[in-house]
């Protein structure tokens with residue numbers, strides 16, 4: 001891989017990131033919550049539901065990068081204050097998206113992890129700013145990007161002195177229309193060969209279909225990912241954003257009940273299997 005200095009893999013050395021006691025890079029971390037923060041009631045309902053099902057971190061967008069300028073853009077500061085309350089009530093650290101370099105420093109006061117969405121993966125000014133933020137960065141793969149381009153974006157953040165980068169595969173655009181994107185699961189072992197950074201799979205945005213999220217989560221865990229990011233809404237039919245692909249708390253609980261034993265089983269087999 002060209003031009004990688006800090007992001008390239010060092011055998012036997014994996015980056016482990018501690019976020020308020022949740023470690024990413026050893027074990028399986030599930031980040032869950034709604035696509036966007038819509039109201040206090042909606043966010044708190046989702047936060048308590050995902051916590052109860054066993055999620056370790058909470059997600060929710062206060063700034064939404066929408067395809068249309070007329071679509072709901074997020075609650076901004078009000079949304080961040082709601083996330084703060086959700087964290088206080090559940091103890092779950094917060095992952096939230098930042099879309100503008102001018103907002104990084106003050107959003108970092110609310111967020112435990114700053115998310116860079118697919119549309120901003122190569123927003124180099126934003127990458128440099130989150131690189132200076134002192135907060136872990138959740139870097140989603142650009143929907144048209146190669147692994148090399150993605151890792152070079154991680155390199156932008158690392159080279160600003162921020163070692164805490166979490167990669168997230170969220171599907172890439174292909175000719176297939178049935179799914180919202182195509183989940184590139186080969187990115188999991190490939191990224192693990194190429195870099196020491198942890199990799200999370202987002203089966204929600206990559207499939208865009210509720211029925212496919214659990215099977216692809218199982219496959220992602222089997223492939224050895226470090227975690228999953230999944231959208232959950234207490235009332236998906238009322239969601240302002242991505243309702244059709246959001247899990248209800250009951251469906252999410254079902255998923256958790258299937259992936260956790262799978263992960264433990266694989267961890268046991270890995271520790272006893274001959275190479």
Ligand code: PEP
Pocket residue numbers: 035061065116117118119140170205
């Ligand atoms: C999101 O996670 O809310 C999101 C907008 O995802 P992506 O950037 O992958 O489309």
Ligand code: MN
Pocket residue numbers: 035036205231241242
């Ligand atoms: Mn979404």
